[in-house]
Amino acid sequence: MRRRTLFLGGAAAAGALIVGWGLMPARSRLGSGALMLPGERDVALNGWIKIAPDGGVVLAMPRSEMGQGVHTALPMLAAEELDVALTSVRIEQAGGDAIYGNVAMLLGGLPFHPLDEEREDGFGRVKATRWVVGKLARELGINATGGSSSVADAWDVVRVAAATARASLLGAASLQWKLPVAELAVKDGVVTHTSGKSASYGELARYAAATPPGSVALKPRSEWKVIGQPAPRLDIPAKLDGRAVYGIDVRVPGMKFAAIRLCPMLGGSPGRVDAAAALAMPGVERIVMLPAYSGSTAGFAIVAKTSWHARQAAQAVQVEWQPRPAGALDSRRVGEELERQVRTGSGFTFYEKGSADAAERDAARVVEAWYRAPFLAHATLEPMNATARFRDGRLDLWMPTQVPQLCRAAAARVAGVAVEKVEIQVTLLGGGFGRRLETDCAAQAARIALDCGGEAVQLLWPREEDTMHDFYRPMGVAQLRAAIDRSGKVASLRIRSAGDAIQPRWMERNIPALAGPVDVPDKTTAEGLFDAPYGFAHQHMEHVATRTGVPIGFWRSVGHSHNAFFAESFMDELAAELRVDPVDFRRGLLKDAPRHLAVLELAAQKSGWGSKLPAGRAHGVALHESFGSVVAQVAEVSLEAGQPRVHRVVCAVDCGTVVNPTIVAQQMESAVVFGLTAAIHGRIDIHDGVVQQGNFPSYPMLRLASAPKVETWLVQSNRPPAGVGEPGVPPIAPAVANALFALTGRRHRTLPLAA
Template identity: 75%
Template sequence: MKRRTLLLAGTAGAGALVIGWLAVPQRSRLGSGGLLPPGEGQVALNGWIKVVEDGGVVLAMPRSEMGQGVHTALAMLAAEELDVPLRSVRLEQAGADAIYGNVAMLAGGLPFHPLDSEKEDGFGRAKAARWVVGKLARELGINATGGSTSVADAWEVVRTAAATARASLLGAAALQWKLPVDELQVVDGVVTHPSGKSARYGELAKFAAATPPGEVKLKERAAWKLIGKPAPRVDVPAKVNGSAVFGLDVRVPGMKFAAVRLCPILGGSPGRVDGTAALRMPGAERLVMLPAYAGTAAGFAVIARTSWHAMRAAAAVNVDWQPHARGTVDSAEVDRALETAVREQDGFAFHGRGDVPGAERGAARVFEAWYHAPYLAHMALEPMNCTARVAAGRVEVWVPTQVPGMARDVAARVAGVPADQVTLHVTLLGGGFGRRLEVDYVAQAVRVAMDAGGAPVQLVWPREEDTTHDFYRPMQVARLRAALDENGVPSSLHVRSAGDAITPRWFARAMPMLAGPVDLPDKTTSEGLFDQPYGFANQRMEHVSTRSHVPVGFWRSVGHSHNAFFMESFVDELAAEAKVDPVEFRRRLLKDAPRYLAVLDAAARQAGWGTPLAPGRARGVALHESFGSVVAEVAEVSLEQGRPRVHRVVCAIDCGTVVNPGIVAQQMESAVVFALSAALSGRIDIKGGVVQQRNYPDAPLVTLARAPKVETVVVPSGRSPSGVGEPGVPPLAPAVANAVFALTGRRLRRLPLSLDGEA
């Protein structure tokens, strides 16, 4: 990593270095053409764009495609500014340079209330902090696909890179033809002049590489031809014809296969290991012991001729598994400990205003409710896998990952080679949801490949290992309390939650060089609680950070996924206490939050809120902001054999400027089904340190036959793009729970939702 510092005159020491570093302008993310390896007939115009002789364009792609449509969205940004058809844009995996880092993801981790940030004039506290973190993020260059930030991060840099390339190409034509550049036009990658002169981009590329771009202007919104309109996804044809390459599809000549088996007791390790009988089985070749890499459990892998042979042999190894010296974990005990922490400990206050204790003392009554959320596994359809080859001091890795830079670094550390001796190929991801922000399986694959005599090895986790050795969404407990007057109108809101912090654990696993000895407050623990938009006059939102010794990680929509359930269920309870319609109650609390109110109204209108429903059905509503986007969902629910059945979900979203409305609708549909599966049956139970759920039958997903009809309403916005992949998840569970209350009068305060009291 390159660092730039500037010492100010008359100063010295660390403070001066920091001040000097802050004084240096932010690093440009455009990059030089030297960052892109030239292919035949290709000319690089900057670190993002190459032009091909046939007129095509190559875009450096730093983000991972896991079904969210990022390859299409970023290609659309480039095509728009270059004035080429979308089909002309080809994608090439970006390299390891810092310009490809995800600046928006790090800046999004700052714990500022969105309404406070929007009210700032000029360079306020939140904007200043985002500038500093953005500058640091540019220097670190952490390449990650997560936090629903891919389009938000690319919005300026990809368009600027494409517009700069276009300016150089037009400048080259103007110089060659000796004509004013403002008289030139571009249509579908062909530069023309009214005199009849014309040239394709490919004909101008070499001259353009040596031509300064001059003034670069991004297109005005009114001139957009692609952005904001539906466009076919660029990844669909390959997925339909079978040529798409996911991690499990990788095939390299001479490849062997390996299957892992890890200690089933969380925190435990293998004692005596006897692989004699296993290695006598057909196809089995070698047993490799695996330490606890990057936060995962210790265990072993068996190398074999095929993955089937490897899995059978691994299952046949005789192992004496040993628990951790500190003992074992039980999720029921963790749940009780979290409730005790909420009762007895003060937490870190992420947000506060007014006088909550005073409001409670003067209230007619104080209304309180407790909510619980379980551990959750990611359950991605494609299990963890990685293919690696270690030979002649070099490492080559093929992997479905959300963090290619970190995967490259851990591969280098395990193999004991410099990072520049690692070649990493990012495949398509068969689901990520945050699980592939981890690099444990990459470390294991490289270690196994080191014992394979130079042959490439594809390491695969059987589904049971994948489910029982995840980095789970943390269990969380929250107490919400409101001071009410004699009419049930709230004057305060006090929230205290407890649960493990994800971010410090993740840094310690994935980037140990950045993990400090002290845990700083983690925004993910309280997001969706401290940053809610409702106008309670007095507020205090605090969190007690705990350490359960259960491996926890980022799960689609992270803390919002359970905190929205807590908050929006409680707001519905307050509406019932005030005897006010749930939508109208929220409207009254949103008078200073017009953006949120517009989304709520859009969802209510589309859903027909207040209109009659068929007997046995009811509607529930929830509103939530996450990753910069506001989503309201209305769920239409009935009961079938005592269980909620969701028939229809209306999603209204304000996600800023929309690049491709078709992808927005797809992601809302995906989020609803994903969240509904978790809301109805998602849970991880741990007994004696052992995860009880092992495969999909233990945590069923919503099937096509039971999937609701999903309608998406996009609320127009002139803001920059914000998240889409995750914001549809948080409102679903509370909307369903609130509909169940409307049907039955029963409040469901524990996930997964159940009317039998067993959940």
């Protein structure tokens, strides 16, 4: 692996500086109360917790709510440690300080096998690397919602912040009453003493702010009353009665509306533009040309009094579009190139064990299969949008985003102002799935606002532009080979795959200051392949990172989304080759992975694996770990008019400590529907540089009538919480494909399955 070295006064000085920094304690994420938004009468006790006059708790919220339930899960952590009802906790948007950065998300990107740290004795290579990267992540403080990391990241810091606030409140009561802290108790936000003295948090807050917390201890698991219990989501009432504000709901007095139109050819640009007819239409005010901001395709926007006027006028503009300078993109040619790269390209080996070469030379036979997955769009229910206002040298943004700090920075660059001159209000997200980890819409909205004379303007992408100018899930191709020895056992597994690396392309367009001239190996390209739990004696997992030119980005469950299809479908192929039951085959390879085995056993038991099914139906199974969680799914499938129909999905999950079991179940259901949509229907085709899919008729979703029954079963665990929002996506495609093989004898190696 090639590495870049930072030289500060010579290599020796740089090395000493890095070692010295690495040995220093990690920066605290508690923060001071000055970091929280000043309230009229609220009292901040640290950078995460304020106390309201009525004793209610205010929690700084650095993560975006996009349906995953984080605006309920994080308040549950605070409610537990502060001994208050969940309904007593409200949230406010966190500021931009580094304490709110997502450390867990960066740690999740380290390319280690998930069993490596568990096997490691003491402070070895894996733990040392995690320590250094964790420290770096604290310094960078990148506030992002992604990687199924919100609860995992908050698990320690929010509980410690709440426990520290509790300690200060108890200390304040102790000083006021001149009684030992050990004699005081807390319940429902009230501090009491057996003498009858009592005071609410609201009464004690002002004194607590000036009281050092002293000894801080987290509540033992045996005393939990909130964590682990099903609780109604706090965001649902406002969504039901219409009070909830999404990006497209933002309204500012005097606001204008803008519709975007980008070059139909990805990477192209507008040439000659004739906007005379459009500008003459009623309600239309101006046209704003838009360069290729943050990796987007160039185009223009029309500003008008209503979104309808803007959209109609945008279509009336006459444009001579210019193609991409490097030539038009074509998905068929991309697929051919990826296969060529698998056969002949130079790849990076993410994992190697034993000698696959020797096992193949000595094999009785070698089983080989090729698997393919297409580009995919995110298709969020709420199209891309942002509202911006530039007035008196300051820029205000209102938008649904997963990366508010990066959007501020992108907008500031466009507006030509310091980041401190940009304020952003993060609304609810009508779906994110990784698409809102991008900053293109923020940059475009800022550019449009510069031309609007101090008035706010809301940019709303039409659905067709959203689908045709996405940052797509990369296309992937993989060759899988297994050596069967003379005793009839699988001796080795070799996987070579090819596809674009997301991380370096995302860095280039969104954090250019941190992007380097040389791409380092990107875990997302091979995750789900190199980190499988199966105990094959000989393994070789290699990926060839390509650069096709198609705009690519993070898509819900990222590389796991298609790599699980490759790996788990091939596992079934091997079981069939050996004439072994698919569940039994996996059982025999999981002796060193007890978590995975327990999850597999639970899914098999609850689904009735091996029992007789109604005529015309079959079971398929898949087991996969992603984002720290292990998920096994058994799909019950039939064919209707020649197309797959999934009737029931049994989902077993080990996601560590469960904060809210209801949210976990909701996320598994969501992931199954999302994953089935992609598995059965999803594909993006590019011809002559133009994406062929536009709105939902050509990029269909799974319909309600076709949605399966989903049952979620949880494995009890004392491990810290792991991801929940994404791990349910990867297993569903291979589970359905494996069921189709059991049903028809035909092996599906290319997605989508309905193709």
